[in-house]
Amino acid sequence: MSSLLSRIEQAEPLCAALMLGQLFGPVDVDASLNQLEAWAAMGRQRLDGEAEPFAAYVRFFYTELAFGPGHDLFASDMVRMDKVIAYRTGGCICLALLFCHLGKLLGFDLQGVNLPGHFLIRLRLASGRLQFYDPLTGKLLDWVQLESQCQALLSDFHHDDEEDEEALPWLRWLEPASQEDIVTRLLLNLKSAFMYELKFEQAWQASDMLVQLHPDDPYERRDRGFLLQQLDCHNGALADYRYYISQCPQDPAAMLLKLQLKHYLREPAILH
Template identity: 35%
Template sequence: MQSTMRFSYLEHVEHELLPTIEILWEVSRVFHADSDHYVSSFYQQLSGLKEHSELTELDGVELLRELCRVFYWQLGFSKAPEQLLTNKRVLVDRAIRLRTGEPFSLALLLQEAANYFGLELELIDFPDYPLLRFDHDQHSYFVDPSSGDLLLGEQVQERFEDATEGSEDFSWDKLEAAEQKHILVRYLSELKHAFISDRRFADALTTVHMLLTILPDDPYEIRDRGYILEELDCNHVAVDDYQYFVEQCPDDPSAQLLRLQLENWTTPQTVLH
């Protein structure tokens, strides 16, 4: 079950050959022809800050605090106001354009802004949405990307316990930096669900092909591809994907429902337009 689309910049992410942000710009270009305009404006604003602010006079935690203030107040970035996921709040070029986005997308943009000013922020995979970690003078500081607030270790632990509702035990190894492959899978998964929520199924299908470039033959991505193909009235193609999933994950709760559905699709359906 190989993807028919090629995305060369996603083929070797386990080796981290390209910076994550460069890959995210490439993903944006697939969906919007004007994405480079907004990416360029983002770097122009960062360059302007370097010339006309006190950021260049600070370092360490003070630089991080001021950068967060500038990012969320002066540049005006904010968390998406909608409760429902939408693609324009996930794609980083749209987040730049609209000055608002999902916390994950804001984290990636703030990480790049920090890198521009010489600060290395690590993205931490975390329940609900990721955090950014900054290590300085044998201390770790954590940035909540939804607000720019700096959190200390005990606040992070409280947030973990709230997010998991006590279903998982907290340990400090959960605050290790996420690998690029994991970051991209989580980002593309969020984008896929956003496109599905927006009923932009052709774009959702493209996103699944991106995920299958990173996770070849993953049965859950192939199941999702089947669902999207079904929404696109391609039941005769979706059959193969559903069949593959049922064979690979027979004990999954959704497999039984798909078995029944496959039994009902005894012959390819003709769609009349």
């Protein structure tokens, strides 16, 4: 799995999303990329001669190709890029990555933005001005909406250093997402979706890759421990829980876990 993770980290974002899907079933990455090339050829025809080419691209993606959010955004198919391409429905991060990838093939300067709570599309115009779009609808977000959303998020974050808070305003959240940001967010969404569907083995696979990416994160270790417990891998669960408790001893959940550890079975189990 570590070699797959290394290849994913080096891949272009949409390819990385497709490769992550290979953890959970067969995915023909080349076929998906060929489909995107075919759509790009269609898009060039639709944009030819358009006075407002980007507006024409938005119509092409959301109306003609009919991409949009699914009925159940918590479902794992909304996060698996191969399924999003096949069914043309997905969550915000997959739609954003797909929109950016196809748009780049058509010549637009597009990047994803890893805003906490929502993934956005960022367009850089020829003038250098930036515009932001909601990937679920393709609608342009004005600066008042963006600032309001970011200021609301700021209330959930606390900085001990006032100078640091001034040096890092909410605008930092509107910078392009790094490859690690994208892979982490995809894995977090996959983990959550599989847990929602009670598919604990698949959720563990996503969680294990998150721990490989962030080995010192006690909360990722806690989540992997929970999933190992669901799979009757109690020794592995104990190790992860103990790491979490040692790093977050004052966390109420850690205190509760500490009391419960003595009740866990300690017989080794094999994960199939």
